[in-house]
Amino acid sequence: MYPRRYFAGGIRFIHVNQVAASRGGRKDQKHVLTTIRLQIDEFVRETEHGSYEQQPLTSSLFYVVACRSQVTAGTLKRMLVVLDECDTVLSTDADQRAFASVVHNVLTNHFALKLIITARTTIVSDRLQTHGGSQFRLTSLSPTKSADLLRRHVTRKLSLHDVQLSPLAKTLQHSNPVENLTRVLAAHPLVARTHGVPKAIVQAAARINAATATTLDHLATSLV
Numbered sequence: 001m002y003p004r005r006y007f008a009g010g011i012r013f014i015h016v017n018q019v020a021a022s023r024g025g026r027k028d029q030k031h032v033l034t035t036i037r038l039q040i041d042e043f044v045r046e047t048e049h050g051s052y053e054q055q056p057l058t059s060s061l062f063y064v065v066a067c068r069s070q071v072t073a074g075t076l077k078r079m080l081v082v083l084d085e086c087d088t089v090l091s092t093d094a095d096q097r098a099f100a101s102v103v104h105n106v107l108t109n110h111f112a113l114k115l116i117i118t119a120r121t122t123i124v125s126d127r128l129q130t131h132g133g134s135q136f137r138l139t140s141l142s143p144t145k146s147a148d149l150l151r152r153h154v155t156r157k158l159s160l161h162d163v164q165l166s167p168l169a170k171t172l173q174h175s176n177p178v179e180n181l182t183r184v185l186a187a188h189p190l191v192a193r194t195h196g197v198p199k200a201i202v203q204a205a206a207r208i209n210a211a212t213a214t215t216l217d218h219l220a221t222s223l224v
Contacts, residue, residue: 007114009112010077012080012081014039015084015085019036029089033089036102037105040110040113077112079110080114081113082115083116086118090121091121096121141197143196144186147188149198150191150194150201151185156208156212162215162217163185190204
């Protein structure tokens with residue numbers, strides 16, 4: 001599936017943890033949920049008026065897809081909203097019930113909308129099942145795949161000089177220099193700390209890109 005084509009109405013990201021931080025965290029859960037609903041409503045209105053901004057997809061450990069049927073008679077455009085990192089509003093059973101209620105109401109009111117909810121917390125709710133909700137467990141990336149993803153997001157050239165803290169740095173791992181560096185990088189402490197979570201890997205790459213004159217070894221020790 002090509003998401004940009006399928007969701008002709010647009011794709012919108014809402015970073016729930018950032019919303020919670022701006023509202024004081026869990027203590028203001030009601031405000032957080034209200035803000036989420038208002039942002040979704042605004043996105044739908046923008047789509048109806050032909051004005052929206054698409055945003056890139058990201059990943060998290062677990063996600064639940066909850067959807068509300070499909071477009072009717074071609075008059076509505078499919079829309080996707082990603083509620084990213086929802087754990088901050090899922091701490092207790094009461095929190096989960098309140099969150100599920102908001103999701104239920106949003107999907108009921110917006111016929112062409114689909115949601116992707118990312119969280120490390122498992123959400124159990126009959127109200128989500130009403131809309132065809134499905135749960136998917138995303139496994140962590142292997143060290144080698146983590147290193148490969150990191151390299152693809154790092155804009156500067158890396159060398160063995162940058163990764164001497166890797167226990168594999170002193171021995172040749174592969175005759176191909178690129179593959180050798182990837183294998184050495186896979187065992188580096190900076191990669192190990194991401195635990196194979198794509199979002200953490202991308203964030204690590206951003207730190208590397210920001211510190212252009214700093215080796216990965218120095219970054220690894222400075223973040224301890």
